[in-house]
Amino acid sequence: MTSNKSLLILPGDGIGPEAMAEVRRIVGWMEENRAVAFDVDEDLVGGASIDEHGIPITDAVVEKAQNVDAVLLGAVGGPKWDDLDFSIKPERGLLRLRKDLQLFANLRPAVCFDALVDASSLKPELVSGLDIMIVRELTGGVYFGEPRGIEDLGNGVRRGINTQVYTTPEIHRVARVAFELAKKRGNRVCSSEKANVMESGVLWREEVTHIQQTEFPDVELSHMYADNAAMQLVRAPKQFDVIVTDNLFGDILSDCAAMLTGSLGMLPSASLGDVDETGRRKALYEPVHGSAPDISGQNLANPIATILSYAMALRYSFDMGDEADLVEGAVEKVLASGVRTGDIMATGMTQVSTTEMGDAILKELNKANAQ
Numbered sequence: 208m209t210s211n212k213s214l215l216i217l218p219g220d221g222i223g224p225e226a227m228a229e230v231r232r233i234v235g236w237m238e239e240n241r242a243v244a245f246d247v248d249e250d251l252v253g254g255a256s257i258d259e260h261g262i263p264i265t266d267a268v269v270e271k272a273q274n275v276d277a278v279l280l281g282a283v284g285g286p287k288w289d290d291l292d293f294s295i296k297p298e299r300g301l302l303r304l305r306k307d308l309q310l311f312a313n314l315r316p317a318v319c320f321d322a323l324v325d326a327s328s329l330k331p332e333l334v335s336g337l338d339i340m341i342v343r344e345l346t347g348g349v350y351f352g353e354p355r356g357i358e359d360l361g362n363g364v365r366r367g368i369n370t371q372v373y374t375t376p377e378i379h380r381v382a383r384v385a386f387e388l389a390k391k392r393g394n395r396v397c398s399s400e401k402a403n404v405m406e407s408g409v410l411w412r413e414e415v416t417h418i419q420q421t422e423f424p425d426v427e428l429s430h431m432y433a434d435n436a437a438m439q440l441v442r443a444p445k446q447f448d449v450i451v452t453d454n455l456f457g458d459i460l461s462d463c464a465a466m467l468t469g470s471l472g473m474l475p476s477a478s479l480g481d482v483d484e485t486g487r488r489k490a491l492y493e494p495v496h497g498s499a500p501d502i503s504g505q506n507l508a509n510p511i512a513t514i515l516s517y518a519m520a521l522r523y524s525f526d527m528g529d530e531a532d533l534v535e536g537a538v539e540k541v542l543a544s545g546v547r548t549g550d551i552m553a554t555g556m557t558q559v560s561t562t563e564m565g566d567a568i569l570k571e572l573n574k575a576n577a578q
């Protein structure tokens with residue numbers, strides 16, 4: 208049995224720990240059934256870390272994250288911590304992880320499983336067979352730009368400031384990731400910004416074009432303003448193959464794409480850094496959704512986005528494509544059998560809890576492994 212695969216699990220807050228409990232069972236299943244051992248460590252992030260340490264992530268956890276093959280994160284945030292100062296809010300823990308590990312490329316695949324075609328709010332013919340990849344720039348843009356803050360201008364007037372800023376190397380590296388991915392898929396990239404009103408958008412458009420012309424002339428490139436892209440995603444989503452966009456627009460467009468697949472509870476993501484001299488790339492895997500305070504603590508959450516994030520870790524960080532296929536296949540079979548959490552429930556289906564969804568996926572894994 209090999210045991211050189213290190214995984215740091217950060218369940219976080221709200222439904223994060225509930226969904227992550229199901230992933231832990233699958234990690235255990237892998238060890239028992241596929242002769243692979245993961246060196247698993249678990250720690251705190253977000254509100255859970257604030258409660259214990261007063262800050263949303265400690266230096267020790269960041270250091271652990273720097274040194275493992277992959278980090279798997281649940282979700283952070285919740286009403287309990289909403290009134291804290293911005294610098295120590297739960298979300299800052301996640302932003303720090305992304306920044307410190309330089310996880311600049313966030314891959315957010317939106318794939319509509321056949322069994323969920325009817326769960327989408329769009330007409331079946333619009334989403335059937337949907338497979339798009341949103342590549343979101345994750346360590347720059349308005350979430351990190353300076354200056355930022357809230358100023359008191361006197362006389363009861365205040366001013367909120369955030370700064371959208373991008374440099375050419377930041378645009379080039381994420382564009383390269385998008386073009387490389389497109390080469391293995393439909394060979395088309397749509398770059399999205401607002402070059403009509405933002406200088407940073409003009410730069411984005413010019414630099415993505417430069418990378419395409421000089422390094423990827425065989426990949427088709429188109430440009431689309433982000434507001435139009437949001438509209439096109441719900442009008443005719445299958446026109447897209449790979450979308451590359453900035454941090455803020457990527458955040459919004461990927462939540463929008465989530466509904467095409469039936470639920471935010473279905474969308475996984477991989478956040479990747481550059482390949483280092485040893486051939487390793489830092490990586491963090493997390494669902495696209497947040498901590499869902501409205502349903503947390505009730506065993507109602509759909510754990511599939513977190514489970515599929517683990518499958519992405521198997522594929523991208525551990526070179527375990529067969530095992531990733533097994534997990535994705537088990538999810539597909541469970542959905543085809545009519546087992547549903549509340550968010551993807553439809554008439555004639557069986558509504559199950561978070562734990563029961565985990566049970567059903569493990570059962571399918573056992574069946575597939577026995578074949």
Ligand SMILES: NC(=O)C1=CN([C@@H]2O[C@H](COP(=O)(O)OP(=O)(O)OC[C@H]3O[C@@H](n4cnc5c(N)ncnc54)[C@H](O)[C@@H]3O)[C@@H](O)[C@H]2O)C=CC1
Pocket residue numbers: 222281282283284285286298301471472473493494495496497498499500501502507508509510512550
């Ligand atoms: N990556 C992260 O950790 C993220 C954290 N957040 C944080 O999460 C908290 C809540 O944010 P919201 O805007 O409500 O977004 P959210 O993604 O947590 O929830 C939006 C809606 O989707 C539903 N939903 C989300 N995931 C689900 C799942 N797995 N199964 C079933 N239903 C699911 C929720 O019940 C809710 O109605 C905030 O503190 C926010 O900052 C939000 C987005 C990402």
Ligand SMILES: CC(C)CC(=O)C(=O)O
Pocket residue numbers: 298301302458495
């Ligand atoms: C830091 C996160 C809470 C922002 C977000 O919504 C996301 O990255 O999807």
Ligand SMILES: [Mg+2]
Pocket residue numbers: 458459462495
């Ligand atoms: Mg988001």
